[in-house]
Amino acid sequence: MSGALRSPPPAVHNIFIDGAAGTTGLEIAERLAGRSEFALITLDDTMRKDAKARRDALNAADIAILCLPDDAAREAVDLLDPASKTRIIDASSAHRTTTGWCYGFPELVGPERVANALRVSNPGCYPTGFLALVAPLVRAGLLPADWPYTVNAVSGYSGGGKASIKRFNSARAPAFRAYAYDLAHKHLDEMKIHAGLDHPVIFAPAVVPAYRGMLAEVPLHLGAMAGEVTVEGLRAALREFYDGSAVVTVHDGSPCEELLLEIHAAPSDALELFVFGNKGGWHARLVARLDNLGKGASGAAVQNLNLMCGLPETSGLQLGVAQ
Numbered sequence: 001m002s003g004a005l006r007s008p009p010p011a012v013h014n015i016f017i018d019g020a021a022g023t024t025g026l027e028i029a030e031r032l033a034g035r036s037e038f039a040l041i042t043l044d045d046t047m048r049k050d051a052k053a054r055r056d057a058l059n060a061a062d063i064a065i066l067c068l069p070d071d072a073a074r075e076a077v078d079l080l081d082p083a084s085k086t087r088i089i090d091a092s093s094a095h096r097t098t099t100g101w102c103y104g105f106p107e108l109v110g111p112e113r114v115a116n117a118l119r120v121s122n123p124g125c126y127p128t129g130f131l132a133l134v135a136p137l138v139r140a141g142l143l144p145a146d147w148p149y150t151v152n153a154v155s156g157y158s159g160g161g162k163a164s165i166k167r168f169n170s171a172r173a174p175a176f177r178a179y180a181y182d183l184a185h186k187h188l189d190e191m192k193i194h195a196g197l198d199h200p201v202i203f204a205p206a207v208v209p210a211y212r213g214m215l216a217e218v219p220l221h222l223g224a225m226a227g228e229v230t231v232e233g234l235r236a237a238l239r240e241f242y243d244g245s246a247v248v249t250v251h252d253g254s255p256c257e258e259l260l261l262e263i264h265a266a267p268s269d270a271l272e273l274f275v276f277g278n279k280g281g282w283h284a285r286l287v288a289r290l291d292n293l294g295k296g297a298s299g300a301a302v303q304n305l306n307l308m309c310g311l312p313e314t315s316g317l318q319l320g321v322a323q
């Protein structure tokens with residue numbers, strides 16, 4: 001082999017998951033297990049909340065993925081040395097509308113922006129469904145930016161992290177939990193800003209006793225909107241926007257009697273979009289189906305991590321669509 005050109009060994013990226021013992025962190029680690037491109041920096045259970053140990057791990061990482069409550073995520077960023085080269089993917093809602101942070105929705109902001117970013121803020125699970133439906137249609141001028149939109153959604157109970165899992169696994173688990181009746185859910189700004197809307201949406205979320213899964217729906221009085229917008233036109237625009245995506249599927253207009261979330265669904269990093277309308281096209285329902293822990297959290301973090309490391313965008317993702 002003397003004189004033969006050899007490729008350098010592939011780079012190994014040092015990754016620290018801050019909050020690795022939580023719901024999102026554990027699913028990210030599962031998706032990274034066995035991937036030789038990554039080496040995980042870990043803290044044992046006695047040190048995982050120790051500020052000094054976290055500071056060392058955060059600064060030693062090439063990329064740190066924050067799977068923490070918002071305050072702890074802000075604290076993690078503060079723990080970085082001023083000269084730190086560590087890049088961040090934040091799964092919390094602490095930085096989703098913060099100047100200087102890249103909104104980590106590659107299909108909407110462009111994969112190259114995520115790939116080159118120092119600070120990436122992952123979208124929330126509900127906003128992922130809402131924005132995937134509405135942002136491209138507002139951009140295309142098919143839906144008005146000044147419309148008073150409503151979002152109805154159901155989530156699997158893992159969407160609320162360990163506390164919600166404990167509640168839904170207890171003897172007093174509710175059969176259905178509707179919430180956010182203060183009309184001030186923390187996702188409102190994120191949805192408004194990244195969809196380019198003039199007004200906050202009315203957001204009506206609920207939780208069902210399935211571990212994972214999510215439906216986010218935007219009902220539309222299409223016939224009351226100005227212009228000639230049709231159900232077929234909305235669907236065609238979404239199909240064009242996501243053409244070639246391995247993650248997002250826009251279903252055709254085949255009849256569909258029901259959309260289901262399975263009680264024991266397997267993890268999925270796919271995002272499915274549907275456009276339904278009545279005869280005459282006066283009413284429409286835009287629906288997104290996803291796994292809150294997949295494209296809604298951990299799958300999205302791994303997709304962004306791949307991009308930031310120059311790896312194929314969907315490496316390690318589970319993209320089976322349930323249909």
Ligand SMILES: NC(=O)C1=CN([C@@H]2O[C@H](COP(=O)(O)OP(=O)(O)OC[C@H]3O[C@@H](n4cnc5c(N)ncnc54)[C@H](OP(=O)(O)O)[C@@H]3O)[C@@H](O)[C@H]2O)C=CC1
Pocket residue numbers: 018019020021022023024025048049050066067068069070072091092093123124125158159160161162163292293296297
């Ligand atoms: N679950 C989901 O579907 C989604 C979650 N997210 C966001 O991701 C983030 C993580 O959520 P999730 O995994 O569900 O939450 P969990 O409650 O399941 O996990 C959070 C983890 O963070 C740990 N933690 C809390 N404070 C600190 C600290 N100061 N230092 C180190 N670790 C700490 C907790 O420790 P301990 O185990 O001791 O409690 C826990 O292990 C949240 O901001 C959430 O909003 C975003 C999209 C979807």
Ligand SMILES: CC(=O)N[C@@H](CCC(=O)OP(=O)(O)O)C(=O)O
Pocket residue numbers: 091092093123124125126155156157158159160161164186187205206207
């Ligand atoms: C079911 C449930 O409780 N869901 C959480 C949101 C989960 C999520 O998207 O996390 P982020 O808040 O980080 O975006 C809630 O409504 O607060």
